[in-house]
Amino acid sequence: MVDRNSQVAQLSPEQKRTLLKQLLEEKAAGGKAGLQMAKAAGGNEQGQQDCGELPANIPEEYYRIAGFPDYLELSKQAELFAQLQIANPYFRVNEAIINNKTSIDGREYISYSSYNYLGFSGDERVTQAANEAAKRYGTSVSASRGATGEKPIHGELEAELASLIGVEDCVVYVGGHSANVSTLGCLLRPRDLVVCDALSHNSIIQGCILSGARRILFPHNNWEALEAILKQNRRNYERTLIVVEGVYSMDGDIARLPQFVDLKKRYKALLMVDEAHSMGILGRSGRGIGEYFGLDPRDVDVWMGTLSKTFASCGGYIAGSKELVQLLKYSAGGFVYSVGITPANAGAALAVARLLRSETGRVARLQNNARFFLEFAQANGLDTGLSKDSAVVPVIIRDSLKSIKLANALFQHGINVHPIFYPVVADGEARLRFFITSDHTEDQIRFTIETMKELRNKLVP
Template identity: 60%
Template structure:
């Protein structure tokens, strides 16, 4: 403890020692001793025990620190060393001994200019505070916000005001109402007409009467309702796996699941056109990341062949139907690769569940594969199932582990009773009425065939209700969307960065309730308006 007392003797001496380079000038073994001593001292204060009771080889988990204490300890250590550290250090290194050795070998203080704010905040003079730029503490000065405002003004100037957040005044299906005006609607993914279905709506009303509008707690504690287990069993049965778990948001389902199941010793390989929620989950996980060219199984095989042996767990993440282009993943090839290289396969079925397969059971039914050959099924409840939330389905062990440990589930309120009941009713209606999926597929096929017959560019779309009309030019895409609106057709545009440069488009979502007449009128109108541009 001698070196500790020389180096760490309160806040003032800490800053002096860092400025004088005390730790920098020590040998690695001495640095290790100093840092171990600092950690022992800090832990003894937090745990209210004597320093000699702390064993440097004891796992941090065994000290019983809560997450806030662990993060705060990392922050204090960052200040002490004068270098940037991860807030998850106490999870990344198992005990004081291994953490101290790592830091002694790798710590590198930042410059005095960089540490002046973080290390001397309490001693700052007024002129030092004044040097902080407004963009670092005022929201409307954020460069990112200024860029957003510029983009919105540019889009508004191209047409008739801001085209975003336009209120839809009634149930949206094949038609929508905007400012009292009815339009043919291709901007909703109410694919099989469950939103507004009397059976689904009544189920939500009944659940509200019985349970209220909220679960009012995490399901782990006291937010569990009988409906939750019924729904999870129904989803698992519909897909053909052992169990499922439902969460309150589709985007959050991907983020918390990927972020929780995989870590720094793992690899996630994802399709280059994967949804933002998959990417955010990857970033959260801390795993190594590699994107493979869209739907290219050969490229994926090469990555696995070269890299699989370097990692503990490997996840392959793909989608059933891709939400921007409307094409379908070649599932059998990905299953073969995941088996060969002993990896996990995750399929996001946000846009394929309810829409493809003979009875709408998704991509496994579409290809006729065993759904248990996929490790992690993910889907949203806001599309074919007319509700809000997401699910993970697979084997019982996966679901049980997530229910007790996934942060986005454990620390979140349970799915609301009306949303749960609406989803449950929608799944059961689709089971009883698979013809909804069949009609949807026929309508989507008609739309695609007519569009191609007119020479419209529909990209990679195939056998799905997601059909882009690729215009190329961003300005023309915005103008086309607005001209169609004037002619009674509601369809949104997609421009860079949502899609690559020169691939701006309109994206049409077809539903089972669209009529052949609506589709024929729409294709004719798109062709006419596009010719004018």
């Protein structure tokens, strides 16, 4: 194998910086996009290949993980980070509960990196509910729910969530990501069409791929473009599902839901809304995008949400009609063939769902903080992209390396925020993503924005 260490070590600092930029932005030959396409093509043929006669020259990169081009690219990137003395902003160990603050290596930071939006993770009543559930039912339900894993607390949680959302029923999965993947994989088949927003979360795309349905992406939040797609394609497929997100997790803007509801009705399609970043955040009492727009919750066929954000737990839910929930409970792989959510996680989420009804002050504080952050950032000349009325505020930097350096410089000043770059967002759209919480103070927000403005102006790309 080529000795990559010596190759990289021989480069000048300028060449290292250029190479790192290329790797971050995937412009180097054989970038990830290419690899993913190759994988997708190969993936379809898995299991159909004739393995009788093995050719003698199967390259190492096909059977040694250490030789995988994607692994080599990753390790080269890590090496360049080390050689250029750029700290890796990922996998920092947070030593305590994260709300508006966190503790890393014994130092306190203002945190914008958790989705503990309403500060319920760490709330004593929620912790107590989790402890009580674990004491009563154990630390695992030890089976899938359909077998022997069903506990009273599962049904209580599902009923509470359904009532909060205003629909008939709900099913809780062990993860938010798996809720999307399994639900989409279950509801759609190869003769169906799924039309998703171009900025859809990975879990939505993975679910669409699993289903085998024809997938078309429409330009972000552009209902006119969606209508053109439906006009042209609807009649060629059996089921058609439109998928949008309440709040887009990288941009902080809100789906134009009334227009999507109108389209789904006119084109006899189904509509799914992922409320990972809108439940608990949008609407006067935090009931999400439906409340924000004053819509009838029954106008959406599939409401999806996670328990890991507002609900201070771990898991995912799908809510809607009783028929939808029954179908998923008996047919969705990630529910039928997976263990039930742990009692502690169910207990914590149930406590939050109940507290959400009585503690709307938290929602109001979160909305005020998010508005203040957005307006103060804009007033200081920072580019906040599309963000509006949500608790996700990006500060667009564009250049990947610069976004990492700025995040690291902020870290030195006691502010923890993460950089996001390609392929998570489009090339040239690198950003710092701020998650605002109800616990942030005006002083923290002012300090953050003033520090960021000063540091940004000093940074060399």
